[in-house]
Structures are given as structure tokens and as C-alpha cells.
Amino acid sequence: MNSSSKFLNLDFTYYYSGGTLLKISSNDNRTYKSLTLNNGLKVLLAHDISSDKAATSLTVNTGHFDDPKDRQGMAHFLEHMLFLGTESMPEPGYFSQFINQAGGQSNAWTGTEHSCYFFDCHQQHLFKALQLFSDFFISPLLDASQTENERNAIDAEFKMKIKDDGRRIYQVHKETTNPQHPFTKFSVGNQDTLANKEDCIAEEVRAFFNHNYLAQWMTLVIVGPQSLDELEIWAERLFSHIKGSSAPKPPLTAPLYRKQDLGLLLQITPRKHMQKLIISFAMPCIKGLYKHKSLSFLAHLLGYEGEGSLYSIMKAQGWINALSAGGGVSGSNFKDFNISFALTDEGINYYEDVVEMAFEYIALVKSQLHNLAILYKDKKTLLDIAFDNQEPSRLLDWASSVSVNMHHYESQDYLYGDYIMTEYNPTIFEQLCNFLTPHNMRLVLIHPEVTPEHTAKWYNTPYNVEKLPHDWLNALAQIDSALPEMRLPTINPYLQVENTLFDIEPTTNKPELLKDKPGFSFWFKQDATFRVTKGHFYIEIDSPVAVESTKSMALTRLFADLLMDGMAEQFYPAELAGLNYHISSHQGGLTLHTAGLSGNQSILAMELLTAILKQSISATRFAEYKKQLIRHWQNHSHNKPVSELFGLLGAHLMPWNPDPVALASALKTTCFNEFRRFREAFFNSIYIKAFLHGNWQKHHALTMQKEIRMLFSTSEILEDLKRPLNVLNTSQHIEITQPDADHAIVEYFQALNDSVVEKVSLMMLNQMISQDYFDKLRTELQLGYLVGCGYAPFNTRAGVAFYIQSPDNKPETLCKHHHAFILSFSKNITQLTDSQWLEAKQALRLQVAEKDKNLRLRAQRFWIAITNDDFEFSMQKRLITELDNLEKPDFIAYIQRIFANEYPHVTLRCN
Ligand SMILES: [Zn+2]
Numbered sequence: 001m002n003s004s005s006k007f008l009n010l011d012f013t014y015y016y017s018g019g020t021l022l023k024i025s026s027n028d029n030r031t032y033k034s035l036t037l038n039n040g041l042k043v044l045l046a047h048d049i050s051s052d053k054a055a056t057s058l059t060v061n062t063g064h065f066d067d068p069k070d071r072q073g074m075a076h077f078l079e080h081m082l083f084l085g086t087e088s089m090p091e092p093g094y095f096s097q098f099i100n101q102a103g104g105q106s107n108a109w110t111g112t113e114h115s116c117y118f119f120d121c122h123q124q125h126l127f128k129a130l131q132l133f134s135d136f137f138i139s140p141l142l143d144a145s146q147t148e149n150e151r152n153a154i155d156a157e158f159k160m161k162i163k164d165d166g167r168r169i170y171q172v173h174k175e176t177t178n179p180q181h182p183f184t185k186f187s188v189g190n191q192d193t194l195a196n197k198e199d200c201i202a203e204e205v206r207a208f209f210n211h212n213y214l215a216q217w218m219t220l221v222i223v224g225p226q227s228l229d230e231l232e233i234w235a236e237r238l239f240s241h242i243k244g245s246s247a248p249k250p251p252l253t254a255p256l257y258r259k260q261d262l263g264l265l266l267q268i269t270p271r272k273h274m275q276k277l278i279i280s281f282a283m284p285c286i287k288g289l290y291k292h293k294s295l296s297f298l299a300h301l302l303g304y305e306g307e308g309s310l311y312s313i314m315k316a317q318g319w320i321n322a323l324s325a326g327g328g329v330s331g332s333n334f335k336d337f338n339i340s341f342a343l344t345d346e347g348i349n350y351y352e353d354v355v356e357m358a359f360e361y362i363a364l365v366k367s368q369l370h371n372l373a374i375l376y377k378d379k380k381t382l383l384d385i386a387f388d389n390q391e392p393s394r395l396l397d398w399a400s401s402v403s404v405n406m407h408h409y410e411s412q413d414y415l416y417g418d419y420i421m422t423e424y425n426p427t428i429f430e431q432l433c434n435f436l437t438p439h440n441m442r443l444v445l446i447h448p449e450v451t452p453e454h455t456a457k458w459y460n461t462p463y464n465v466e467k468l469p470h471d472w473l474n475a476l477a478q479i480d481s482a483l484p485e486m487r488l489p490t491i492n493p494y495l496q497v498e499n500t501l502f503d504i505e506p507t508t509n510k511p512e513l514l515k516d517k518p519g520f521s522f523w524f525k526q527d528a529t530f531r532v533t534k535g536h537f538y539i540e541i542d543s544p545v546a547v548e549s550t551k552s553m554a555l556t557r558l559f560a561d562l563l564m565d566g567m568a569e570q571f572y573p574a575e576l577a578g579l580n581y582h583i584s585s586h587q588g589g590l591t592l593h594t595a596g597l598s599g600n601q602s603i604l605a606m607e608l609l610t611a612i613l614k615q616s617i618s619a620t621r622f623a624e625y626k627k628q629l630i631r632h633w634q635n636h637s638h639n640k641p642v643s644e645l646f647g648l649l650g651a652h653l654m655p656w657n658p659d660p661v662a663l664a665s666a667l668k669t670t671c672f673n674e675f676r677r678f679r680e681a682f683f684n685s686i687y688i689k690a691f692l693h694g695n696w697q698k699h700h701a702l703t704m705q706k707e708i709r710m711l712f713s714t715s716e717i718l719e720d721l722k723r724p725l726n727v728l729n730t731s732q733h734i735e736i737t738q739p740d741a742d743h744a745i746v747e748y749f750q751a752l753n754d755s756v757v758e759k760v761s762l763m764m765l766n767q768m769i770s771q772d773y774f775d776k777l778r779t780e781l782q783l784g785y786l787v788g789c790g791y792a793p794f795n796t797r798a799g800v801a802f803y804i805q806s807p808d809n810k811p812e813t814l815c816k817h818h819h820a821f822i823l824s825f826s827k828n829i830t831q832l833t834d835s836q837w838l839e840a841k842q843a844l845r846l847q848v849a850e851k852d853k854n855l856r857l858r859a860q861r862f863w864i865a866i867t868n869d870d871f872e873f874s875m876q877k878r879l880i881t882e883l884d885n886l887e888k889p890d891f892i893a894y895i896q897r898i899f900a901n902e903y904p905h906v907t908l909r910c911n
Pocket of ligand 1: 076080
């Protein structure tokens, strides 16, 4: 049969499902059914024949806004308690254990007005998993004897969040709004708010559950390879017993802001260095307008970065480094529309002018209300292309996001709601623009030099709040025209290209090396699986100059940042057209990655590569980014202790990856001239690896290969730079102190060699130990909130890392318990039964054998293989073979060997 090129088909399929029409992407091969159970629970079932996994998510319209005033943190506490046993399966944590053994994972979160519970597992365990899961919502144990321990877990979680700037700033927001609004409540909870007052906390949790976990306020998504009929029977059988009534969710009545809460300036001191201005406009809930996407269109206009944009003009003034529009808190009766600016040192002094300029740009938007249809259409085209070229995401992520969307969108839009965009409606758009006025605004200025008069509750954030001068607000309200140099976005040139799906050429199922001179390897693979008009291009340029010294490693990173900064304006339209790019530094050089629609991606990639060589970089931007980067590295010591210890571990094992403190001090002593010489020398001798993968044919790749060779024709081409690795021969200890931070330990065991059998053995160890480690050290001993174990390779060498972060226990105590656990694990492993062994093996096998879900993941896997010189692209296969061959006695001997005292490992401790 003659296959012809397929053009984008923008007529979306309407899939008939249980009486409603569900809009699905033409690239979606699943079938769906939506239904409402007798108790009011809304259900979406998805039949995915190609999946070996299944996933489920349940979202309830209950969150911390529903907490009783004198029991703040209750919704969050209940979320934790639901995992600790049900009447039919009283053992705490059994569900998580079961899911882990079924090759999946489970988790939950509590938000303002919703809480979400989700898991995935191998499809054959779905029914049992659903049985256990549905009981969470029917007959949870909520056992009084568990409340003490779990309150400690919540308290440790809270103590960790105290240090987080996002939370700290959020708290200032909370306490400067209407105290009658539930937004002001404390969401996490701690030892005090959840204290066992008269031995009644367990009863209060139950009362909260009975009152708020009602079926008609819940949505459920189940996806798996089972037939829709089977899934429907299971859903009815297991979830119909959730208690329901016809009561609607009571609406929020108090407004988020009273008159006196607007027109304020909040100044906040962050923990980490940060200089930020947020202009925040108060709006009512706009969820009902989701079909218009008017707010995201407004955000698109204000956040534009091309010539004549707010961003471009302010950056040229030296006031800002970044701008974003459209974020802000939202809920069922409120929405903040934010414009945020990352300010330079100078920008801090001119923040009033930044605000004024924003109103001048808003005046420009308002003056053009009737000419915006054409720009709106651009955005609509892009969303249509995105929907039609949708690729499957991880089943678990998909299920949880759809179960949330089911609360916000009409049933036909459960899947389409994020993408739908109707015709441009100037009246709605004008109404939204009318909220962008000075008197309806709050300013948030975050910088280190605030003179604070207040300290926020719970999080102790120092801040100051004052009324904005009335005269100034009135003056801003008079602004009715833009600056002459201000421009709205233009029609996007990158969207004017047709995206054609090319015919499939005969090929092997792995990337092909296109022949060229040594030192310049170009790999290509046409995608024949996902069939979307998209692709990925990776290129890494290594240079010996990049790794000469710590200073040159710091300069490589700075070089990448300056390139991204310098290119932002020129390539912004490409980003808007669904083409993404990123330049980053790695050990030995620079990586460019482009992704998105394939139509003109190779043109963009060539433009970017040319810019890497020729983009002009000014001394001013050098100075600004040098300062930013040094601050960024110095901020590292404010990270969570566990993250800092992992950073140090990476530096310790990989010589070309120095720690942030060393990088910061090396960069301090550089000047612009030195950077210029560095940049020139960087391209003298290079080594290049590139990979093109997606909707292209071989002739596209050959053309691109030739163009790249031409571009770098003056460079000497070198052999591959091999990334060095420190091999542990003796046990080592690293200790750091971090003022006013938690205690923490990290312990790392490194594989002896790069063999596949050792990789598999350590993966097996991680599979078998991690849930027990968590259950023992976190759930039972309550050592801290962040407790775990992970498979952690560095530069192709496998390893396993254990970590604990604790607000109360010193590293000695943590190490003592950690070692006791390891000792007993290595002793008990001899008792491992054959069925336990096979079960664990099976669960790991499912994980390793998991198919690539989408083009992005497949491209990533191929690219990692290329950078690791695995030119057979067979790692997955080899891991499976070695796993199948792994015998229990050999594994036990291996574990006893690496957990023996004399086996070298690194222990890192903080405080
Ligand atoms: Zn929690």
C-alpha cells in the first residue's frame, strides 16, 4: 500500500463514553468510559492495551481549607493516617509494601482544597491493589496507637519545610490576607496543632474523615490493559461502598482580600540570596473560563521576551535578569495574577520604575484589545498541535493529573481541558484586563536588606508590610499610553511551517552512526514507534580547556549561562512555537539539547550552534552573571543538608565536578578578559558527539551532519575525553557543619567495577532494602522525615546511597541506627526464602523492562547510551539477562561482602 505523508489532522476525535462525548487526541489509542457510581463518585476508566502497568488515582475535594480552626494540619494528618492500615488489612504500611513488591509506587498529597492518592503497579496485581486501596476510603483503621508516631512524622516534615523559602514567603502571604478566609490556615500541622489534647485526636481524625471523605466529592481514574467492562465491574464492586450523599461541597464565602489587604507593599527577607519583585493582581476565580484560556493569553503577552517587550526593555536597562507572567495562587473563589521579576542589584533601587513600566506595557495591551485575534490564533494553533501530537506520559502522572482535572472541567473536556481554546473574545479579555489596576495590586519585594518589623508565624519569616502611597497609586492609575519603544509580540515565524509526518524508511531498531572522521560522531534514528511530528537533537562539545582547572570548570558553567542569557530574546519566538532548547555544562564541555516540533528544529539547532560560536557577550552581562553564579553556589550551603551532602559526594567521586564552594572561589578571581581568552581557546580543539532522533529521514541527518562539520571546520578534532572517577579503596569520612540546619548522614557503597552483574546486584539490593529501611528508620524509629535509600550511579559506576535527615537526632545516633539496620539486614538475608527472592526479582524485572513511554524518554535513553559509549544500545537487555541469571546464593554472598566492615564506603555527616 502506498503510504502518503500525513498532515496534521485538527479534527479531534469525540469518543463516545457512557453517555458523554469525551474529546481525545487523534494520537491516543486508548479507549475510555466515564461513569458516575450510585454513591456519586465520578469515574474515568481507560483501557490501554499496550501497557504492562496499571495506575489509579483518587482525588477528593477536601484539603487544608477544611481543617477545623483548632486542628490545623488535620487534612494532611488524615492523608498520612490512611496509609497506616484498614479494617481488612490492619498492618500499617502494608499497602506501600504490596505496591512496592508489585513493581510500582504509591503516594499522596494534600493541597488547599483537594487531596490526591495514587499508585501504579504491574497490571496483574491491579485487582488486589484496588481492593486494598478502596478500603482507605471505606474502612480506614485510624488507629489511636499510630497517631503518636505519625504526628512525629508530620512534625519532622514541618521542621524541614521551615527552611524552605517558598513556604516562608507563602506564610507572609497567608497572614496578610483576610483572616476569615481559610487560605490563612496552617496547612502542614505540627506537634502542637495536632497534640493529643484529651486523648481524642484519633476520634477527631475519624470525625473529619466521616465529614469530608464523601463519594460525591471524589473522582477516580483507573487505567490499565484490562477491558473497560472488567474495569467497570471492579470500580463498581470496590468503590460503591464509599459513603456518599447528595450534599454539594459548601462554597467559600469570605473574599481572600478585603479592601485593606490591597495596595500593600510586602518586603520579605529570604534565607537564600534572592532579589525578586512580584506584582500581584487580585481576581475572582476564573476556572469557568477555561475554554477561553484568556489568562494564559494575557500571560503570554506580558511575558513576551522578543524585541520591544517589557522583558527586553528592562533587561537593557540593567534592572532585571528574568521575567515571568501568569503565576499566582488560585482557589475556588480567588486567583492572583502575578508578574514576577528577578531583579539585579540596581533593579532593587528602581523597583518603582519597574512597576511603572509594567503599567505602561499593560496600557499597550489595553489599547490593542480589538487587534489581538490574530495573536490569539497563533496560541490556539500551538495548543491544537500540542494536543494532536500528545504523547503518553508516565501512567501514574497521567492518572493523578486527570483525576484532579475532573474536578475542574466538564466531562467531555477531562482530557482536552488543558488544551482547549475557543475563539478570541475581546469582552472577556477586557474584563480580565480591568483587574490589572494599581489599586487592585499588591507588591512583594524579596531581598536580603529588608528592615523587618514582623516575624511570620510558624515559619519565622522576617518581613515588613506597609500601605503603598496613595498619590503614587493614583499616578499609576493615570498611565494610559505605552513607551514608544514598546511592542506586542509579532506573528510567530516558527509557526508558519508545515509539520509533516515523514514516511518510515527501512532501518535497524537502534541509532546508526553516520560515517565521518574520528572524533566527530553523528548518530541518527528515525522514530517508527510514536509517530508524532516531533524530535530531539543532542550535541555535546568537549574541550580539554573546559577541564584544565577548577577555574575553567567554573568558566564553562558561566559560559553556558551567558549563552542562554544572550540568546533569550532572539530565540523566544521558537520557544513559543513549541521548540525548546537548553545549553548546559557537563564534565568536559557544553551540551545543547533541542526538542519539540520537527518541522524547523534542525534550522533552529544550526542557528543555536552558530550562536554558541558567535553570540556577542558583553562585559556587563559577564559581570552580572558572574555575580549571580557565585551567589548561586554560595546559596548551596542553605540547601537541605541531605542535598548538600549528595553534592559533596558527587564532587568527591567525580574530579571534574568540583563542589560549589570551590567553584565560587575560583570564579571570584576571574575577569572578562580571561573569559574572552577562555572562550576563544575552548573551540581550538574539540570532540563532538551528536544525536538526531524523531520525525526525520536519513537525508535530513546527513545534511545536518555536513553543516555542523562546516561550522567547526577550523577546530582541531580530538579523541574522546574520558570522564575520570575516583574509586574508593578505603573507607572515608566527610563532615560539614551548617549553621541552624538539621542533622544528616549519607552513606555510599560503590561497585567494584563497571560490570553489568554488579549493577544488577545493587539494583536488587535497593529493591529489597528500601521499603524496610523506610519502615524501620522513619515509620518506626521516627528518626526524621527524609529517610531512604537509592540506586545511585556516578559516571557509569554503580552504587547505593542511604540517607537520613533529622531535626532532633545527631549524626552519631543516625549512624548507630543505620549500621544496626545494615548489620541485621546482612544477617537476615541468609533467611531469604525462595519465594521472597523470586518476588523481588520479578518486581525489579518489571521496572527494568519497562518500555519507553514516549519519544522524549526513548531519545534520552539512546543519548545516555551514546554518552556512555554503549554503542550496542543494549544495556536494558543486558541488565535483564544478568538479572535472570542472578542466583540467590551469589547475591547473598555479594551483599554480605559489601556490608562487611572492611568494604570501603564513604560516610558524610552534617552537624
Ligand atoms: Zn506529609
